[in-house]
Amino acid sequence: MSGPLVLGIETSCDETGVGIVRGTELLANVIASSMDEHARFGGVVPEIAARAHLEALESTLHAAVEKAGIALADLDAVAVTSGPGLSGALMVGVGAAKALAVALGKPFYAVNHLVGHVGADILHDPGAADRGELELPTIALLVSGGHTSLLLVRSLTDEVELLGETIDDAAGEAFDKVARLLGLPYPGGPQIDRAAADGDPTAIRFPRGLTLPKDLVAHRYDFSFSGLKTAVARHVERLRDAGEPVPVADVAASFREAVADVLTAKAIAACGDLGVPRVLLGGGVVANARVRTLAAERAEAAGVSLRIPPLSLCTDNGAMIAAIAAQRIMAGHGPSDLGIGADSTLPV
Numbered sequence: 023m024s025g026p027l028v029l030g031i032e033t034s035c036d037e038t039g040v041g042i043v044r045g046t047e048l049l050a051n052v053i054a055s056s057m058d059e060h061a062r063f064g065g066v067v068p069e070i071a072a073r074a075h076l077e078a079l080e081s082t083l084h085a086a087v088e089k090a091g092i093a094l095a096d097l098d099a100v101a102v103t104s105g106p107g108l109s110g111a112l113m114v115g116v117g118a119a120k121a122l123a124v125a126l127g128k129p130f131y132a133v134n135h136l137v138g139h140v141g142a143d144i145l146h147d148p149g150a151a152d153r154g155e156l157e158l159p160t161i162a163l164l165v166s167g168g169h170t171s172l173l174l175v176r177s178l179t180d181e182v183e184l185l186g187e188t189i190d191d192a193a194g195e196a197f198d199k200v201a202r203l204l205g206l207p208y209p210g211g212p213q214i215d216r217a218a219a220d221g222d223p224t225a226i227r228f229p230r231g232l233t234l235p236k237d238l239v240a241h242r243y244d245f246s247f248s249g250l251k252t253a254v255a256r257h258v259e260r261l262r263d264a265g266e267p268v269p270v271a272d273v274a275a276s277f278r279e280a281v282a283d284v285l286t287a288k289a290i291a292a293c294g295d296l297g298v299p300r301v302l303l304g305g306g307v308v309a310n311a312r313v314r315t316l317a318a319e320r321a322e323a324a325g326v327s328l329r330i331p332p333l334s335l336c337t338d339n340g341a342m343i344a345a346i347a348a349q350r351i352m353a354g355h356g357p358s359d360l361g362i363g364a365d366s367t368l369p370v
């Protein structure tokens with residue numbers, strides 16, 4: 023396989039990621055996470071994340087270069103996530119990428135984080151099963167601790183449209199908050215997933231945000247999880263006030279069902295509405311067992327093909343950022359202006 027040799031840096035949240043690709047071939051994907059440092063606060067603390075990136079970036083970069091077996095001088099370009107994400111965290115990566123590009127005399131590419139998540143899917147990871155080529159257009163559902171977005175992707179280089187997003191909490195954030203109120207440690211997603219395995223998903227009918235007929239007019243592809251989180255909190259409070267035990271497995275399973283139901287229903291609805299028979303999942307919440315099975319069931323029932331990249335490429339990483347820059351180079355797009363800075367609210 024050939025194509026431009028690109029190094030990508032990702033620091034939008036708590037993962038310091040450096041990836042190296044050659045065209046669509048994955049050469050290295052090294053990630054250092056500051057998750058443990060945030061655990062006692064129950065969520066990502068922006069200042070801690072920024073400082074952790076500063077501390078981890080150099081060794082992560084060297085590890086990626088070593089893993090890829092390349093020399094920095096061989097690179098064709100340096101890419102970085104310029105937004106959206108946490109301001110201070112983004113600034114560390116953007117500053118480092120610009121410095122590297124200038125020092126090496128290589129072109130600099132600023133990449134949108136959400137588009138990067140879609141780009142993860144085109145990488146050929148020799149360690150993972152071959153999943154064939156990504157076909158476009160596709161609907162993409164990106165769900166993590168920082169975002170919950172539904173996209174229509176026509177091309178990876180310039181035609182990505184945001185169909186909808188969360189109007190309050192991200193799905194992963196909801197998992198983390200509900201885990202906390204059930205007394206489970208951070209990050210809560212995997213904990214809830216595990217607890218839910220022994221529970222009854224129909225035990226409690228928790229609300230599905232933005233799915234009423236009136237919501238479907240203005241917010242057809244948007245998500246809301248704060249009402250669900252409050253409903254779980256009230257349910258648990260009522261039981262505790264009455265001195266009754268909290269059936270953690272049932273609450274976890276019923277909550278997980280509500281999240282998986284809304285995420286997959288809206289993604290599959292977008293496929294139908296827009297006549298796009300493909301859906302791609304990305305983001306850390308894709309690890310969720312129920313999200314995966316319900317997505318597979320509903321995609322099959324709707325005649326939609328479902329793609330889920332390997333989990334190491336679903337969570338935040340630098341390889342996906344490098345992949346998008348490589349696509350832009352191959353499509354003949356020029357580099358980004360070195361004047362571009364970190365933009366925490368960068369739209370797609």
Ligand code: KG4
Pocket residue numbers: 035036037165166167168169193194195197198209210211212215305306307308309310311336337338
């Ligand atoms: O993409 P990601 O690794 O990074 C950031 O958002 O920074 O996503 C992390 C999020 C956390 O909120 C975590 O609780 C959630 O993904 N998560 C899960 C599962 N594994 C991770 N949520 C539900 N079920 C899981 N199995």
Ligand code: ZN
Pocket residue numbers: 135139166168169305337338
């Ligand atoms: Zn992300």
